[in-house]
Amino acid sequence: MAPRVLISEPLPHASEAVKILEGHAEVEVSKVFYRIVPAEKVRGCIAVIVGDSFINRESLKEADELRLVQKFGVGVNTIDLESCSRRGIYVCNIPGVNAIDVAEYVIGAMISSLRDFRRMDKAARRAAWDERPNLIGERLAGKKVGIIGLGRIGREVVRLLKPFKVEVLACDPYVDRGLAESLGVKMVSLESLLRESDIVTIHVPLTELGEEEINSMKSTAVLINTARGPIVDEDALYRALKQGKIKYAVIDVWAEEPLRPGNPIFELENVQLSIHTASWTNQVFKEAMRLCAENVIRVIEGEEPLNVVNKPLMRS
Numbered sequence: 001m002a003p004r005v006l007i008s009e010p011l012p013h014a015s016e017a018v019k020i021l022e023g024h025a026e027v028e029v030s031k032v033f034y035r036i037v038p039a040e041k042v043r044g045c046i047a048v049i050v051g052d053s054f055i056n057r058e059s060l061k062e063a064d065e066l067r068l069v070q071k072f073g074v075g076v077n078t079i080d081l082e083s084c085s086r087r088g089i090y091v092c093n094i095p096g097v098n099a100i101d102v103a104e105y106v107i108g109a110m111i112s113s114l115r116d117f118r119r120m121d122k123a124a125r126r127a128a129w130d131e132r133p134n135l136i137g138e139r140l141a142g143k144k145v146g147i148i149g150l151g152r153i154g155r156e157v158v159r160l161l162k163p164f165k166v167e168v169l170a171c172d173p174y175v176d177r178g179l180a181e182s183l184g185v186k187m188v189s190l191e192s193l194l195r196e197s198d199i200v201t202i203h204v205p206l207t208e209l210g211e212e213e214i215n216s217m218k219s220t221a222v223l224i225n226t227a228r229g230p231i232v233d234e235d236a237l238y239r240a241l242k243q244g245k246i247k248y249a250v251i252d253v254w255a256e257e258p259l260r261p262g263n264p265i266f267e268l269e270n271v272q273l274s275i276h277t278a279s280w281t282n283q284v285f286k287e288a289m290r291l292c293a294e295n296v297i298r299v300i301e302g303e304e305p306l307n308v309v310n311k312p313l314m315r316s
Contacts, residue, residue: 002026003046003300004065008053009033011072013282016289017049017296024297042066047296050079052257057083068092068299070292073279075205075228076309085313090299092307094291096152098279102226103156105278106201109250110145113222114138114199116248118272140164146197148190149204149227150175150183157201158183169193172204191216202227211236215245222248226278229254238265252278 005025007014014029021027030041036054039062047068048055055069060083069079071093084091112118115137123131143166147154150172158168162184170185171193180187190207194200194216201224202209209223210233217223223246225232234255240246250272251265259275266273295305308314 004028004044005047005049005296006030006037006041006045007049008037008041008055009051011049011051011285011289012280013285013289016286017293020290020293021296024300039063047299049292049296052078054078055084056080060084060087060089063087063089068296068305070295070305072288072292074098081310081313085310088314090305090308090314091310092295092305093309094288095307097288097291098284099152099156101279101281101284102153103160105252106153106157106224106226107160109224109226109272110140110199110201110222113224113248113250113272114140114143119269140166142166143198144169144196146170146188146193146200147185148172148193148200148202148207150180150185151203153226154203155183157203158185169197197221199224201225202231204228204231207231209233209236211239214240217246219245219247221246222250224250226252229257234263234265238268241265241268241270248272252276 003025005027007029009030018027034053036056037059039059042048042059043062044065046065047070049070049072051072057080066089068090069084074093074095076091076093079091081091120135141164145166146169147157148171150170168185169188171190177187194213199222204227206228209231214236241249248270252274253276257276265271298305
């Protein structure tokens with residue numbers, strides 16, 4: 001009997017994984033989104049490919065055959081690493097596959113916020129030609145851009161910024177000055193970066209930007225968060241935007257996801273919002289599904305998969 005594999009939610013381009021796994025496994029693609037993957041869906045599976053659904057201890061209570069929880073993405077905060085590790089289950093992710101796509105979103109966000117495309121669009125739809133004097137924006141060229149985190153995405157943002165001739169500041173304690181110099185980036189403290197930058201874009205797994213940090217930014221600054229929702233204090237950001245302590249924000253990730261209606265930030269005009277879709281391109285989904293499926297095949301064939309995130313826990 002062929003090993004069973006579950007794709008725990010109706011992910012885009014799931015058919016890519018089904019095609020690759022043909023002949024290796026029997027694949028079930030869930031037709032519904034489960035916030036928490038039920039134990040009965042996991043039962044009998046050798047691998048589960050999971051997107052935004054949670055895998056917790058209850059999900060694993062009948063997972064006697066499970067060898068791999070493969071994250072369709074990077075962040076594994078929705079997966080109970082300790083419970084998986086105790087059962088000898090690999091937890092893997094696919095880092096780097098979305099770097100170009102998120103970086104392109106960030107560059108677009110910089111330009112659209114400096115020029116306020118949102119207001120331009122609304123004015124055009126109202127045929128409000130008399131609003132043109134209020135729609136004078138700023139050019140990106142010559143600005144000072146602060147990048148918090150020089151991982152794959154942060155470095156890709158640096159690369160895409162080259163033609164705009166901006167000055168790039170960066171804060172990342174894990175990056176040596178030699179790499180920074182090769183990228184043409186000036187390494188500074190977080191405090192200096194926030195204080196000096198015209199645009200601040202976040203590319204770290206977790207740090208904290210609260211009221212003090214946000215209020216230390218320029219009143220003309222733009223803040224972009226495509227990393228993790230809890231990094232930015234949403235209440236403090238709302239107050240800063242409403243009171244004009246910073247000019248604009250572009251937010252793709254949220255402290256609580258899925259995003260619920262009624263968030264006060266929706267009332268503001270000086271924000272551009274999206275629903276954790278900065279990396280959502282057809283190219284990312286196809287490549288991610290291919291990598292997930294290939295990792296499943298490694299486990300089926302008795303090999304260790306790539307990008308295991310819970311190795312230290314499995315050893316302890």
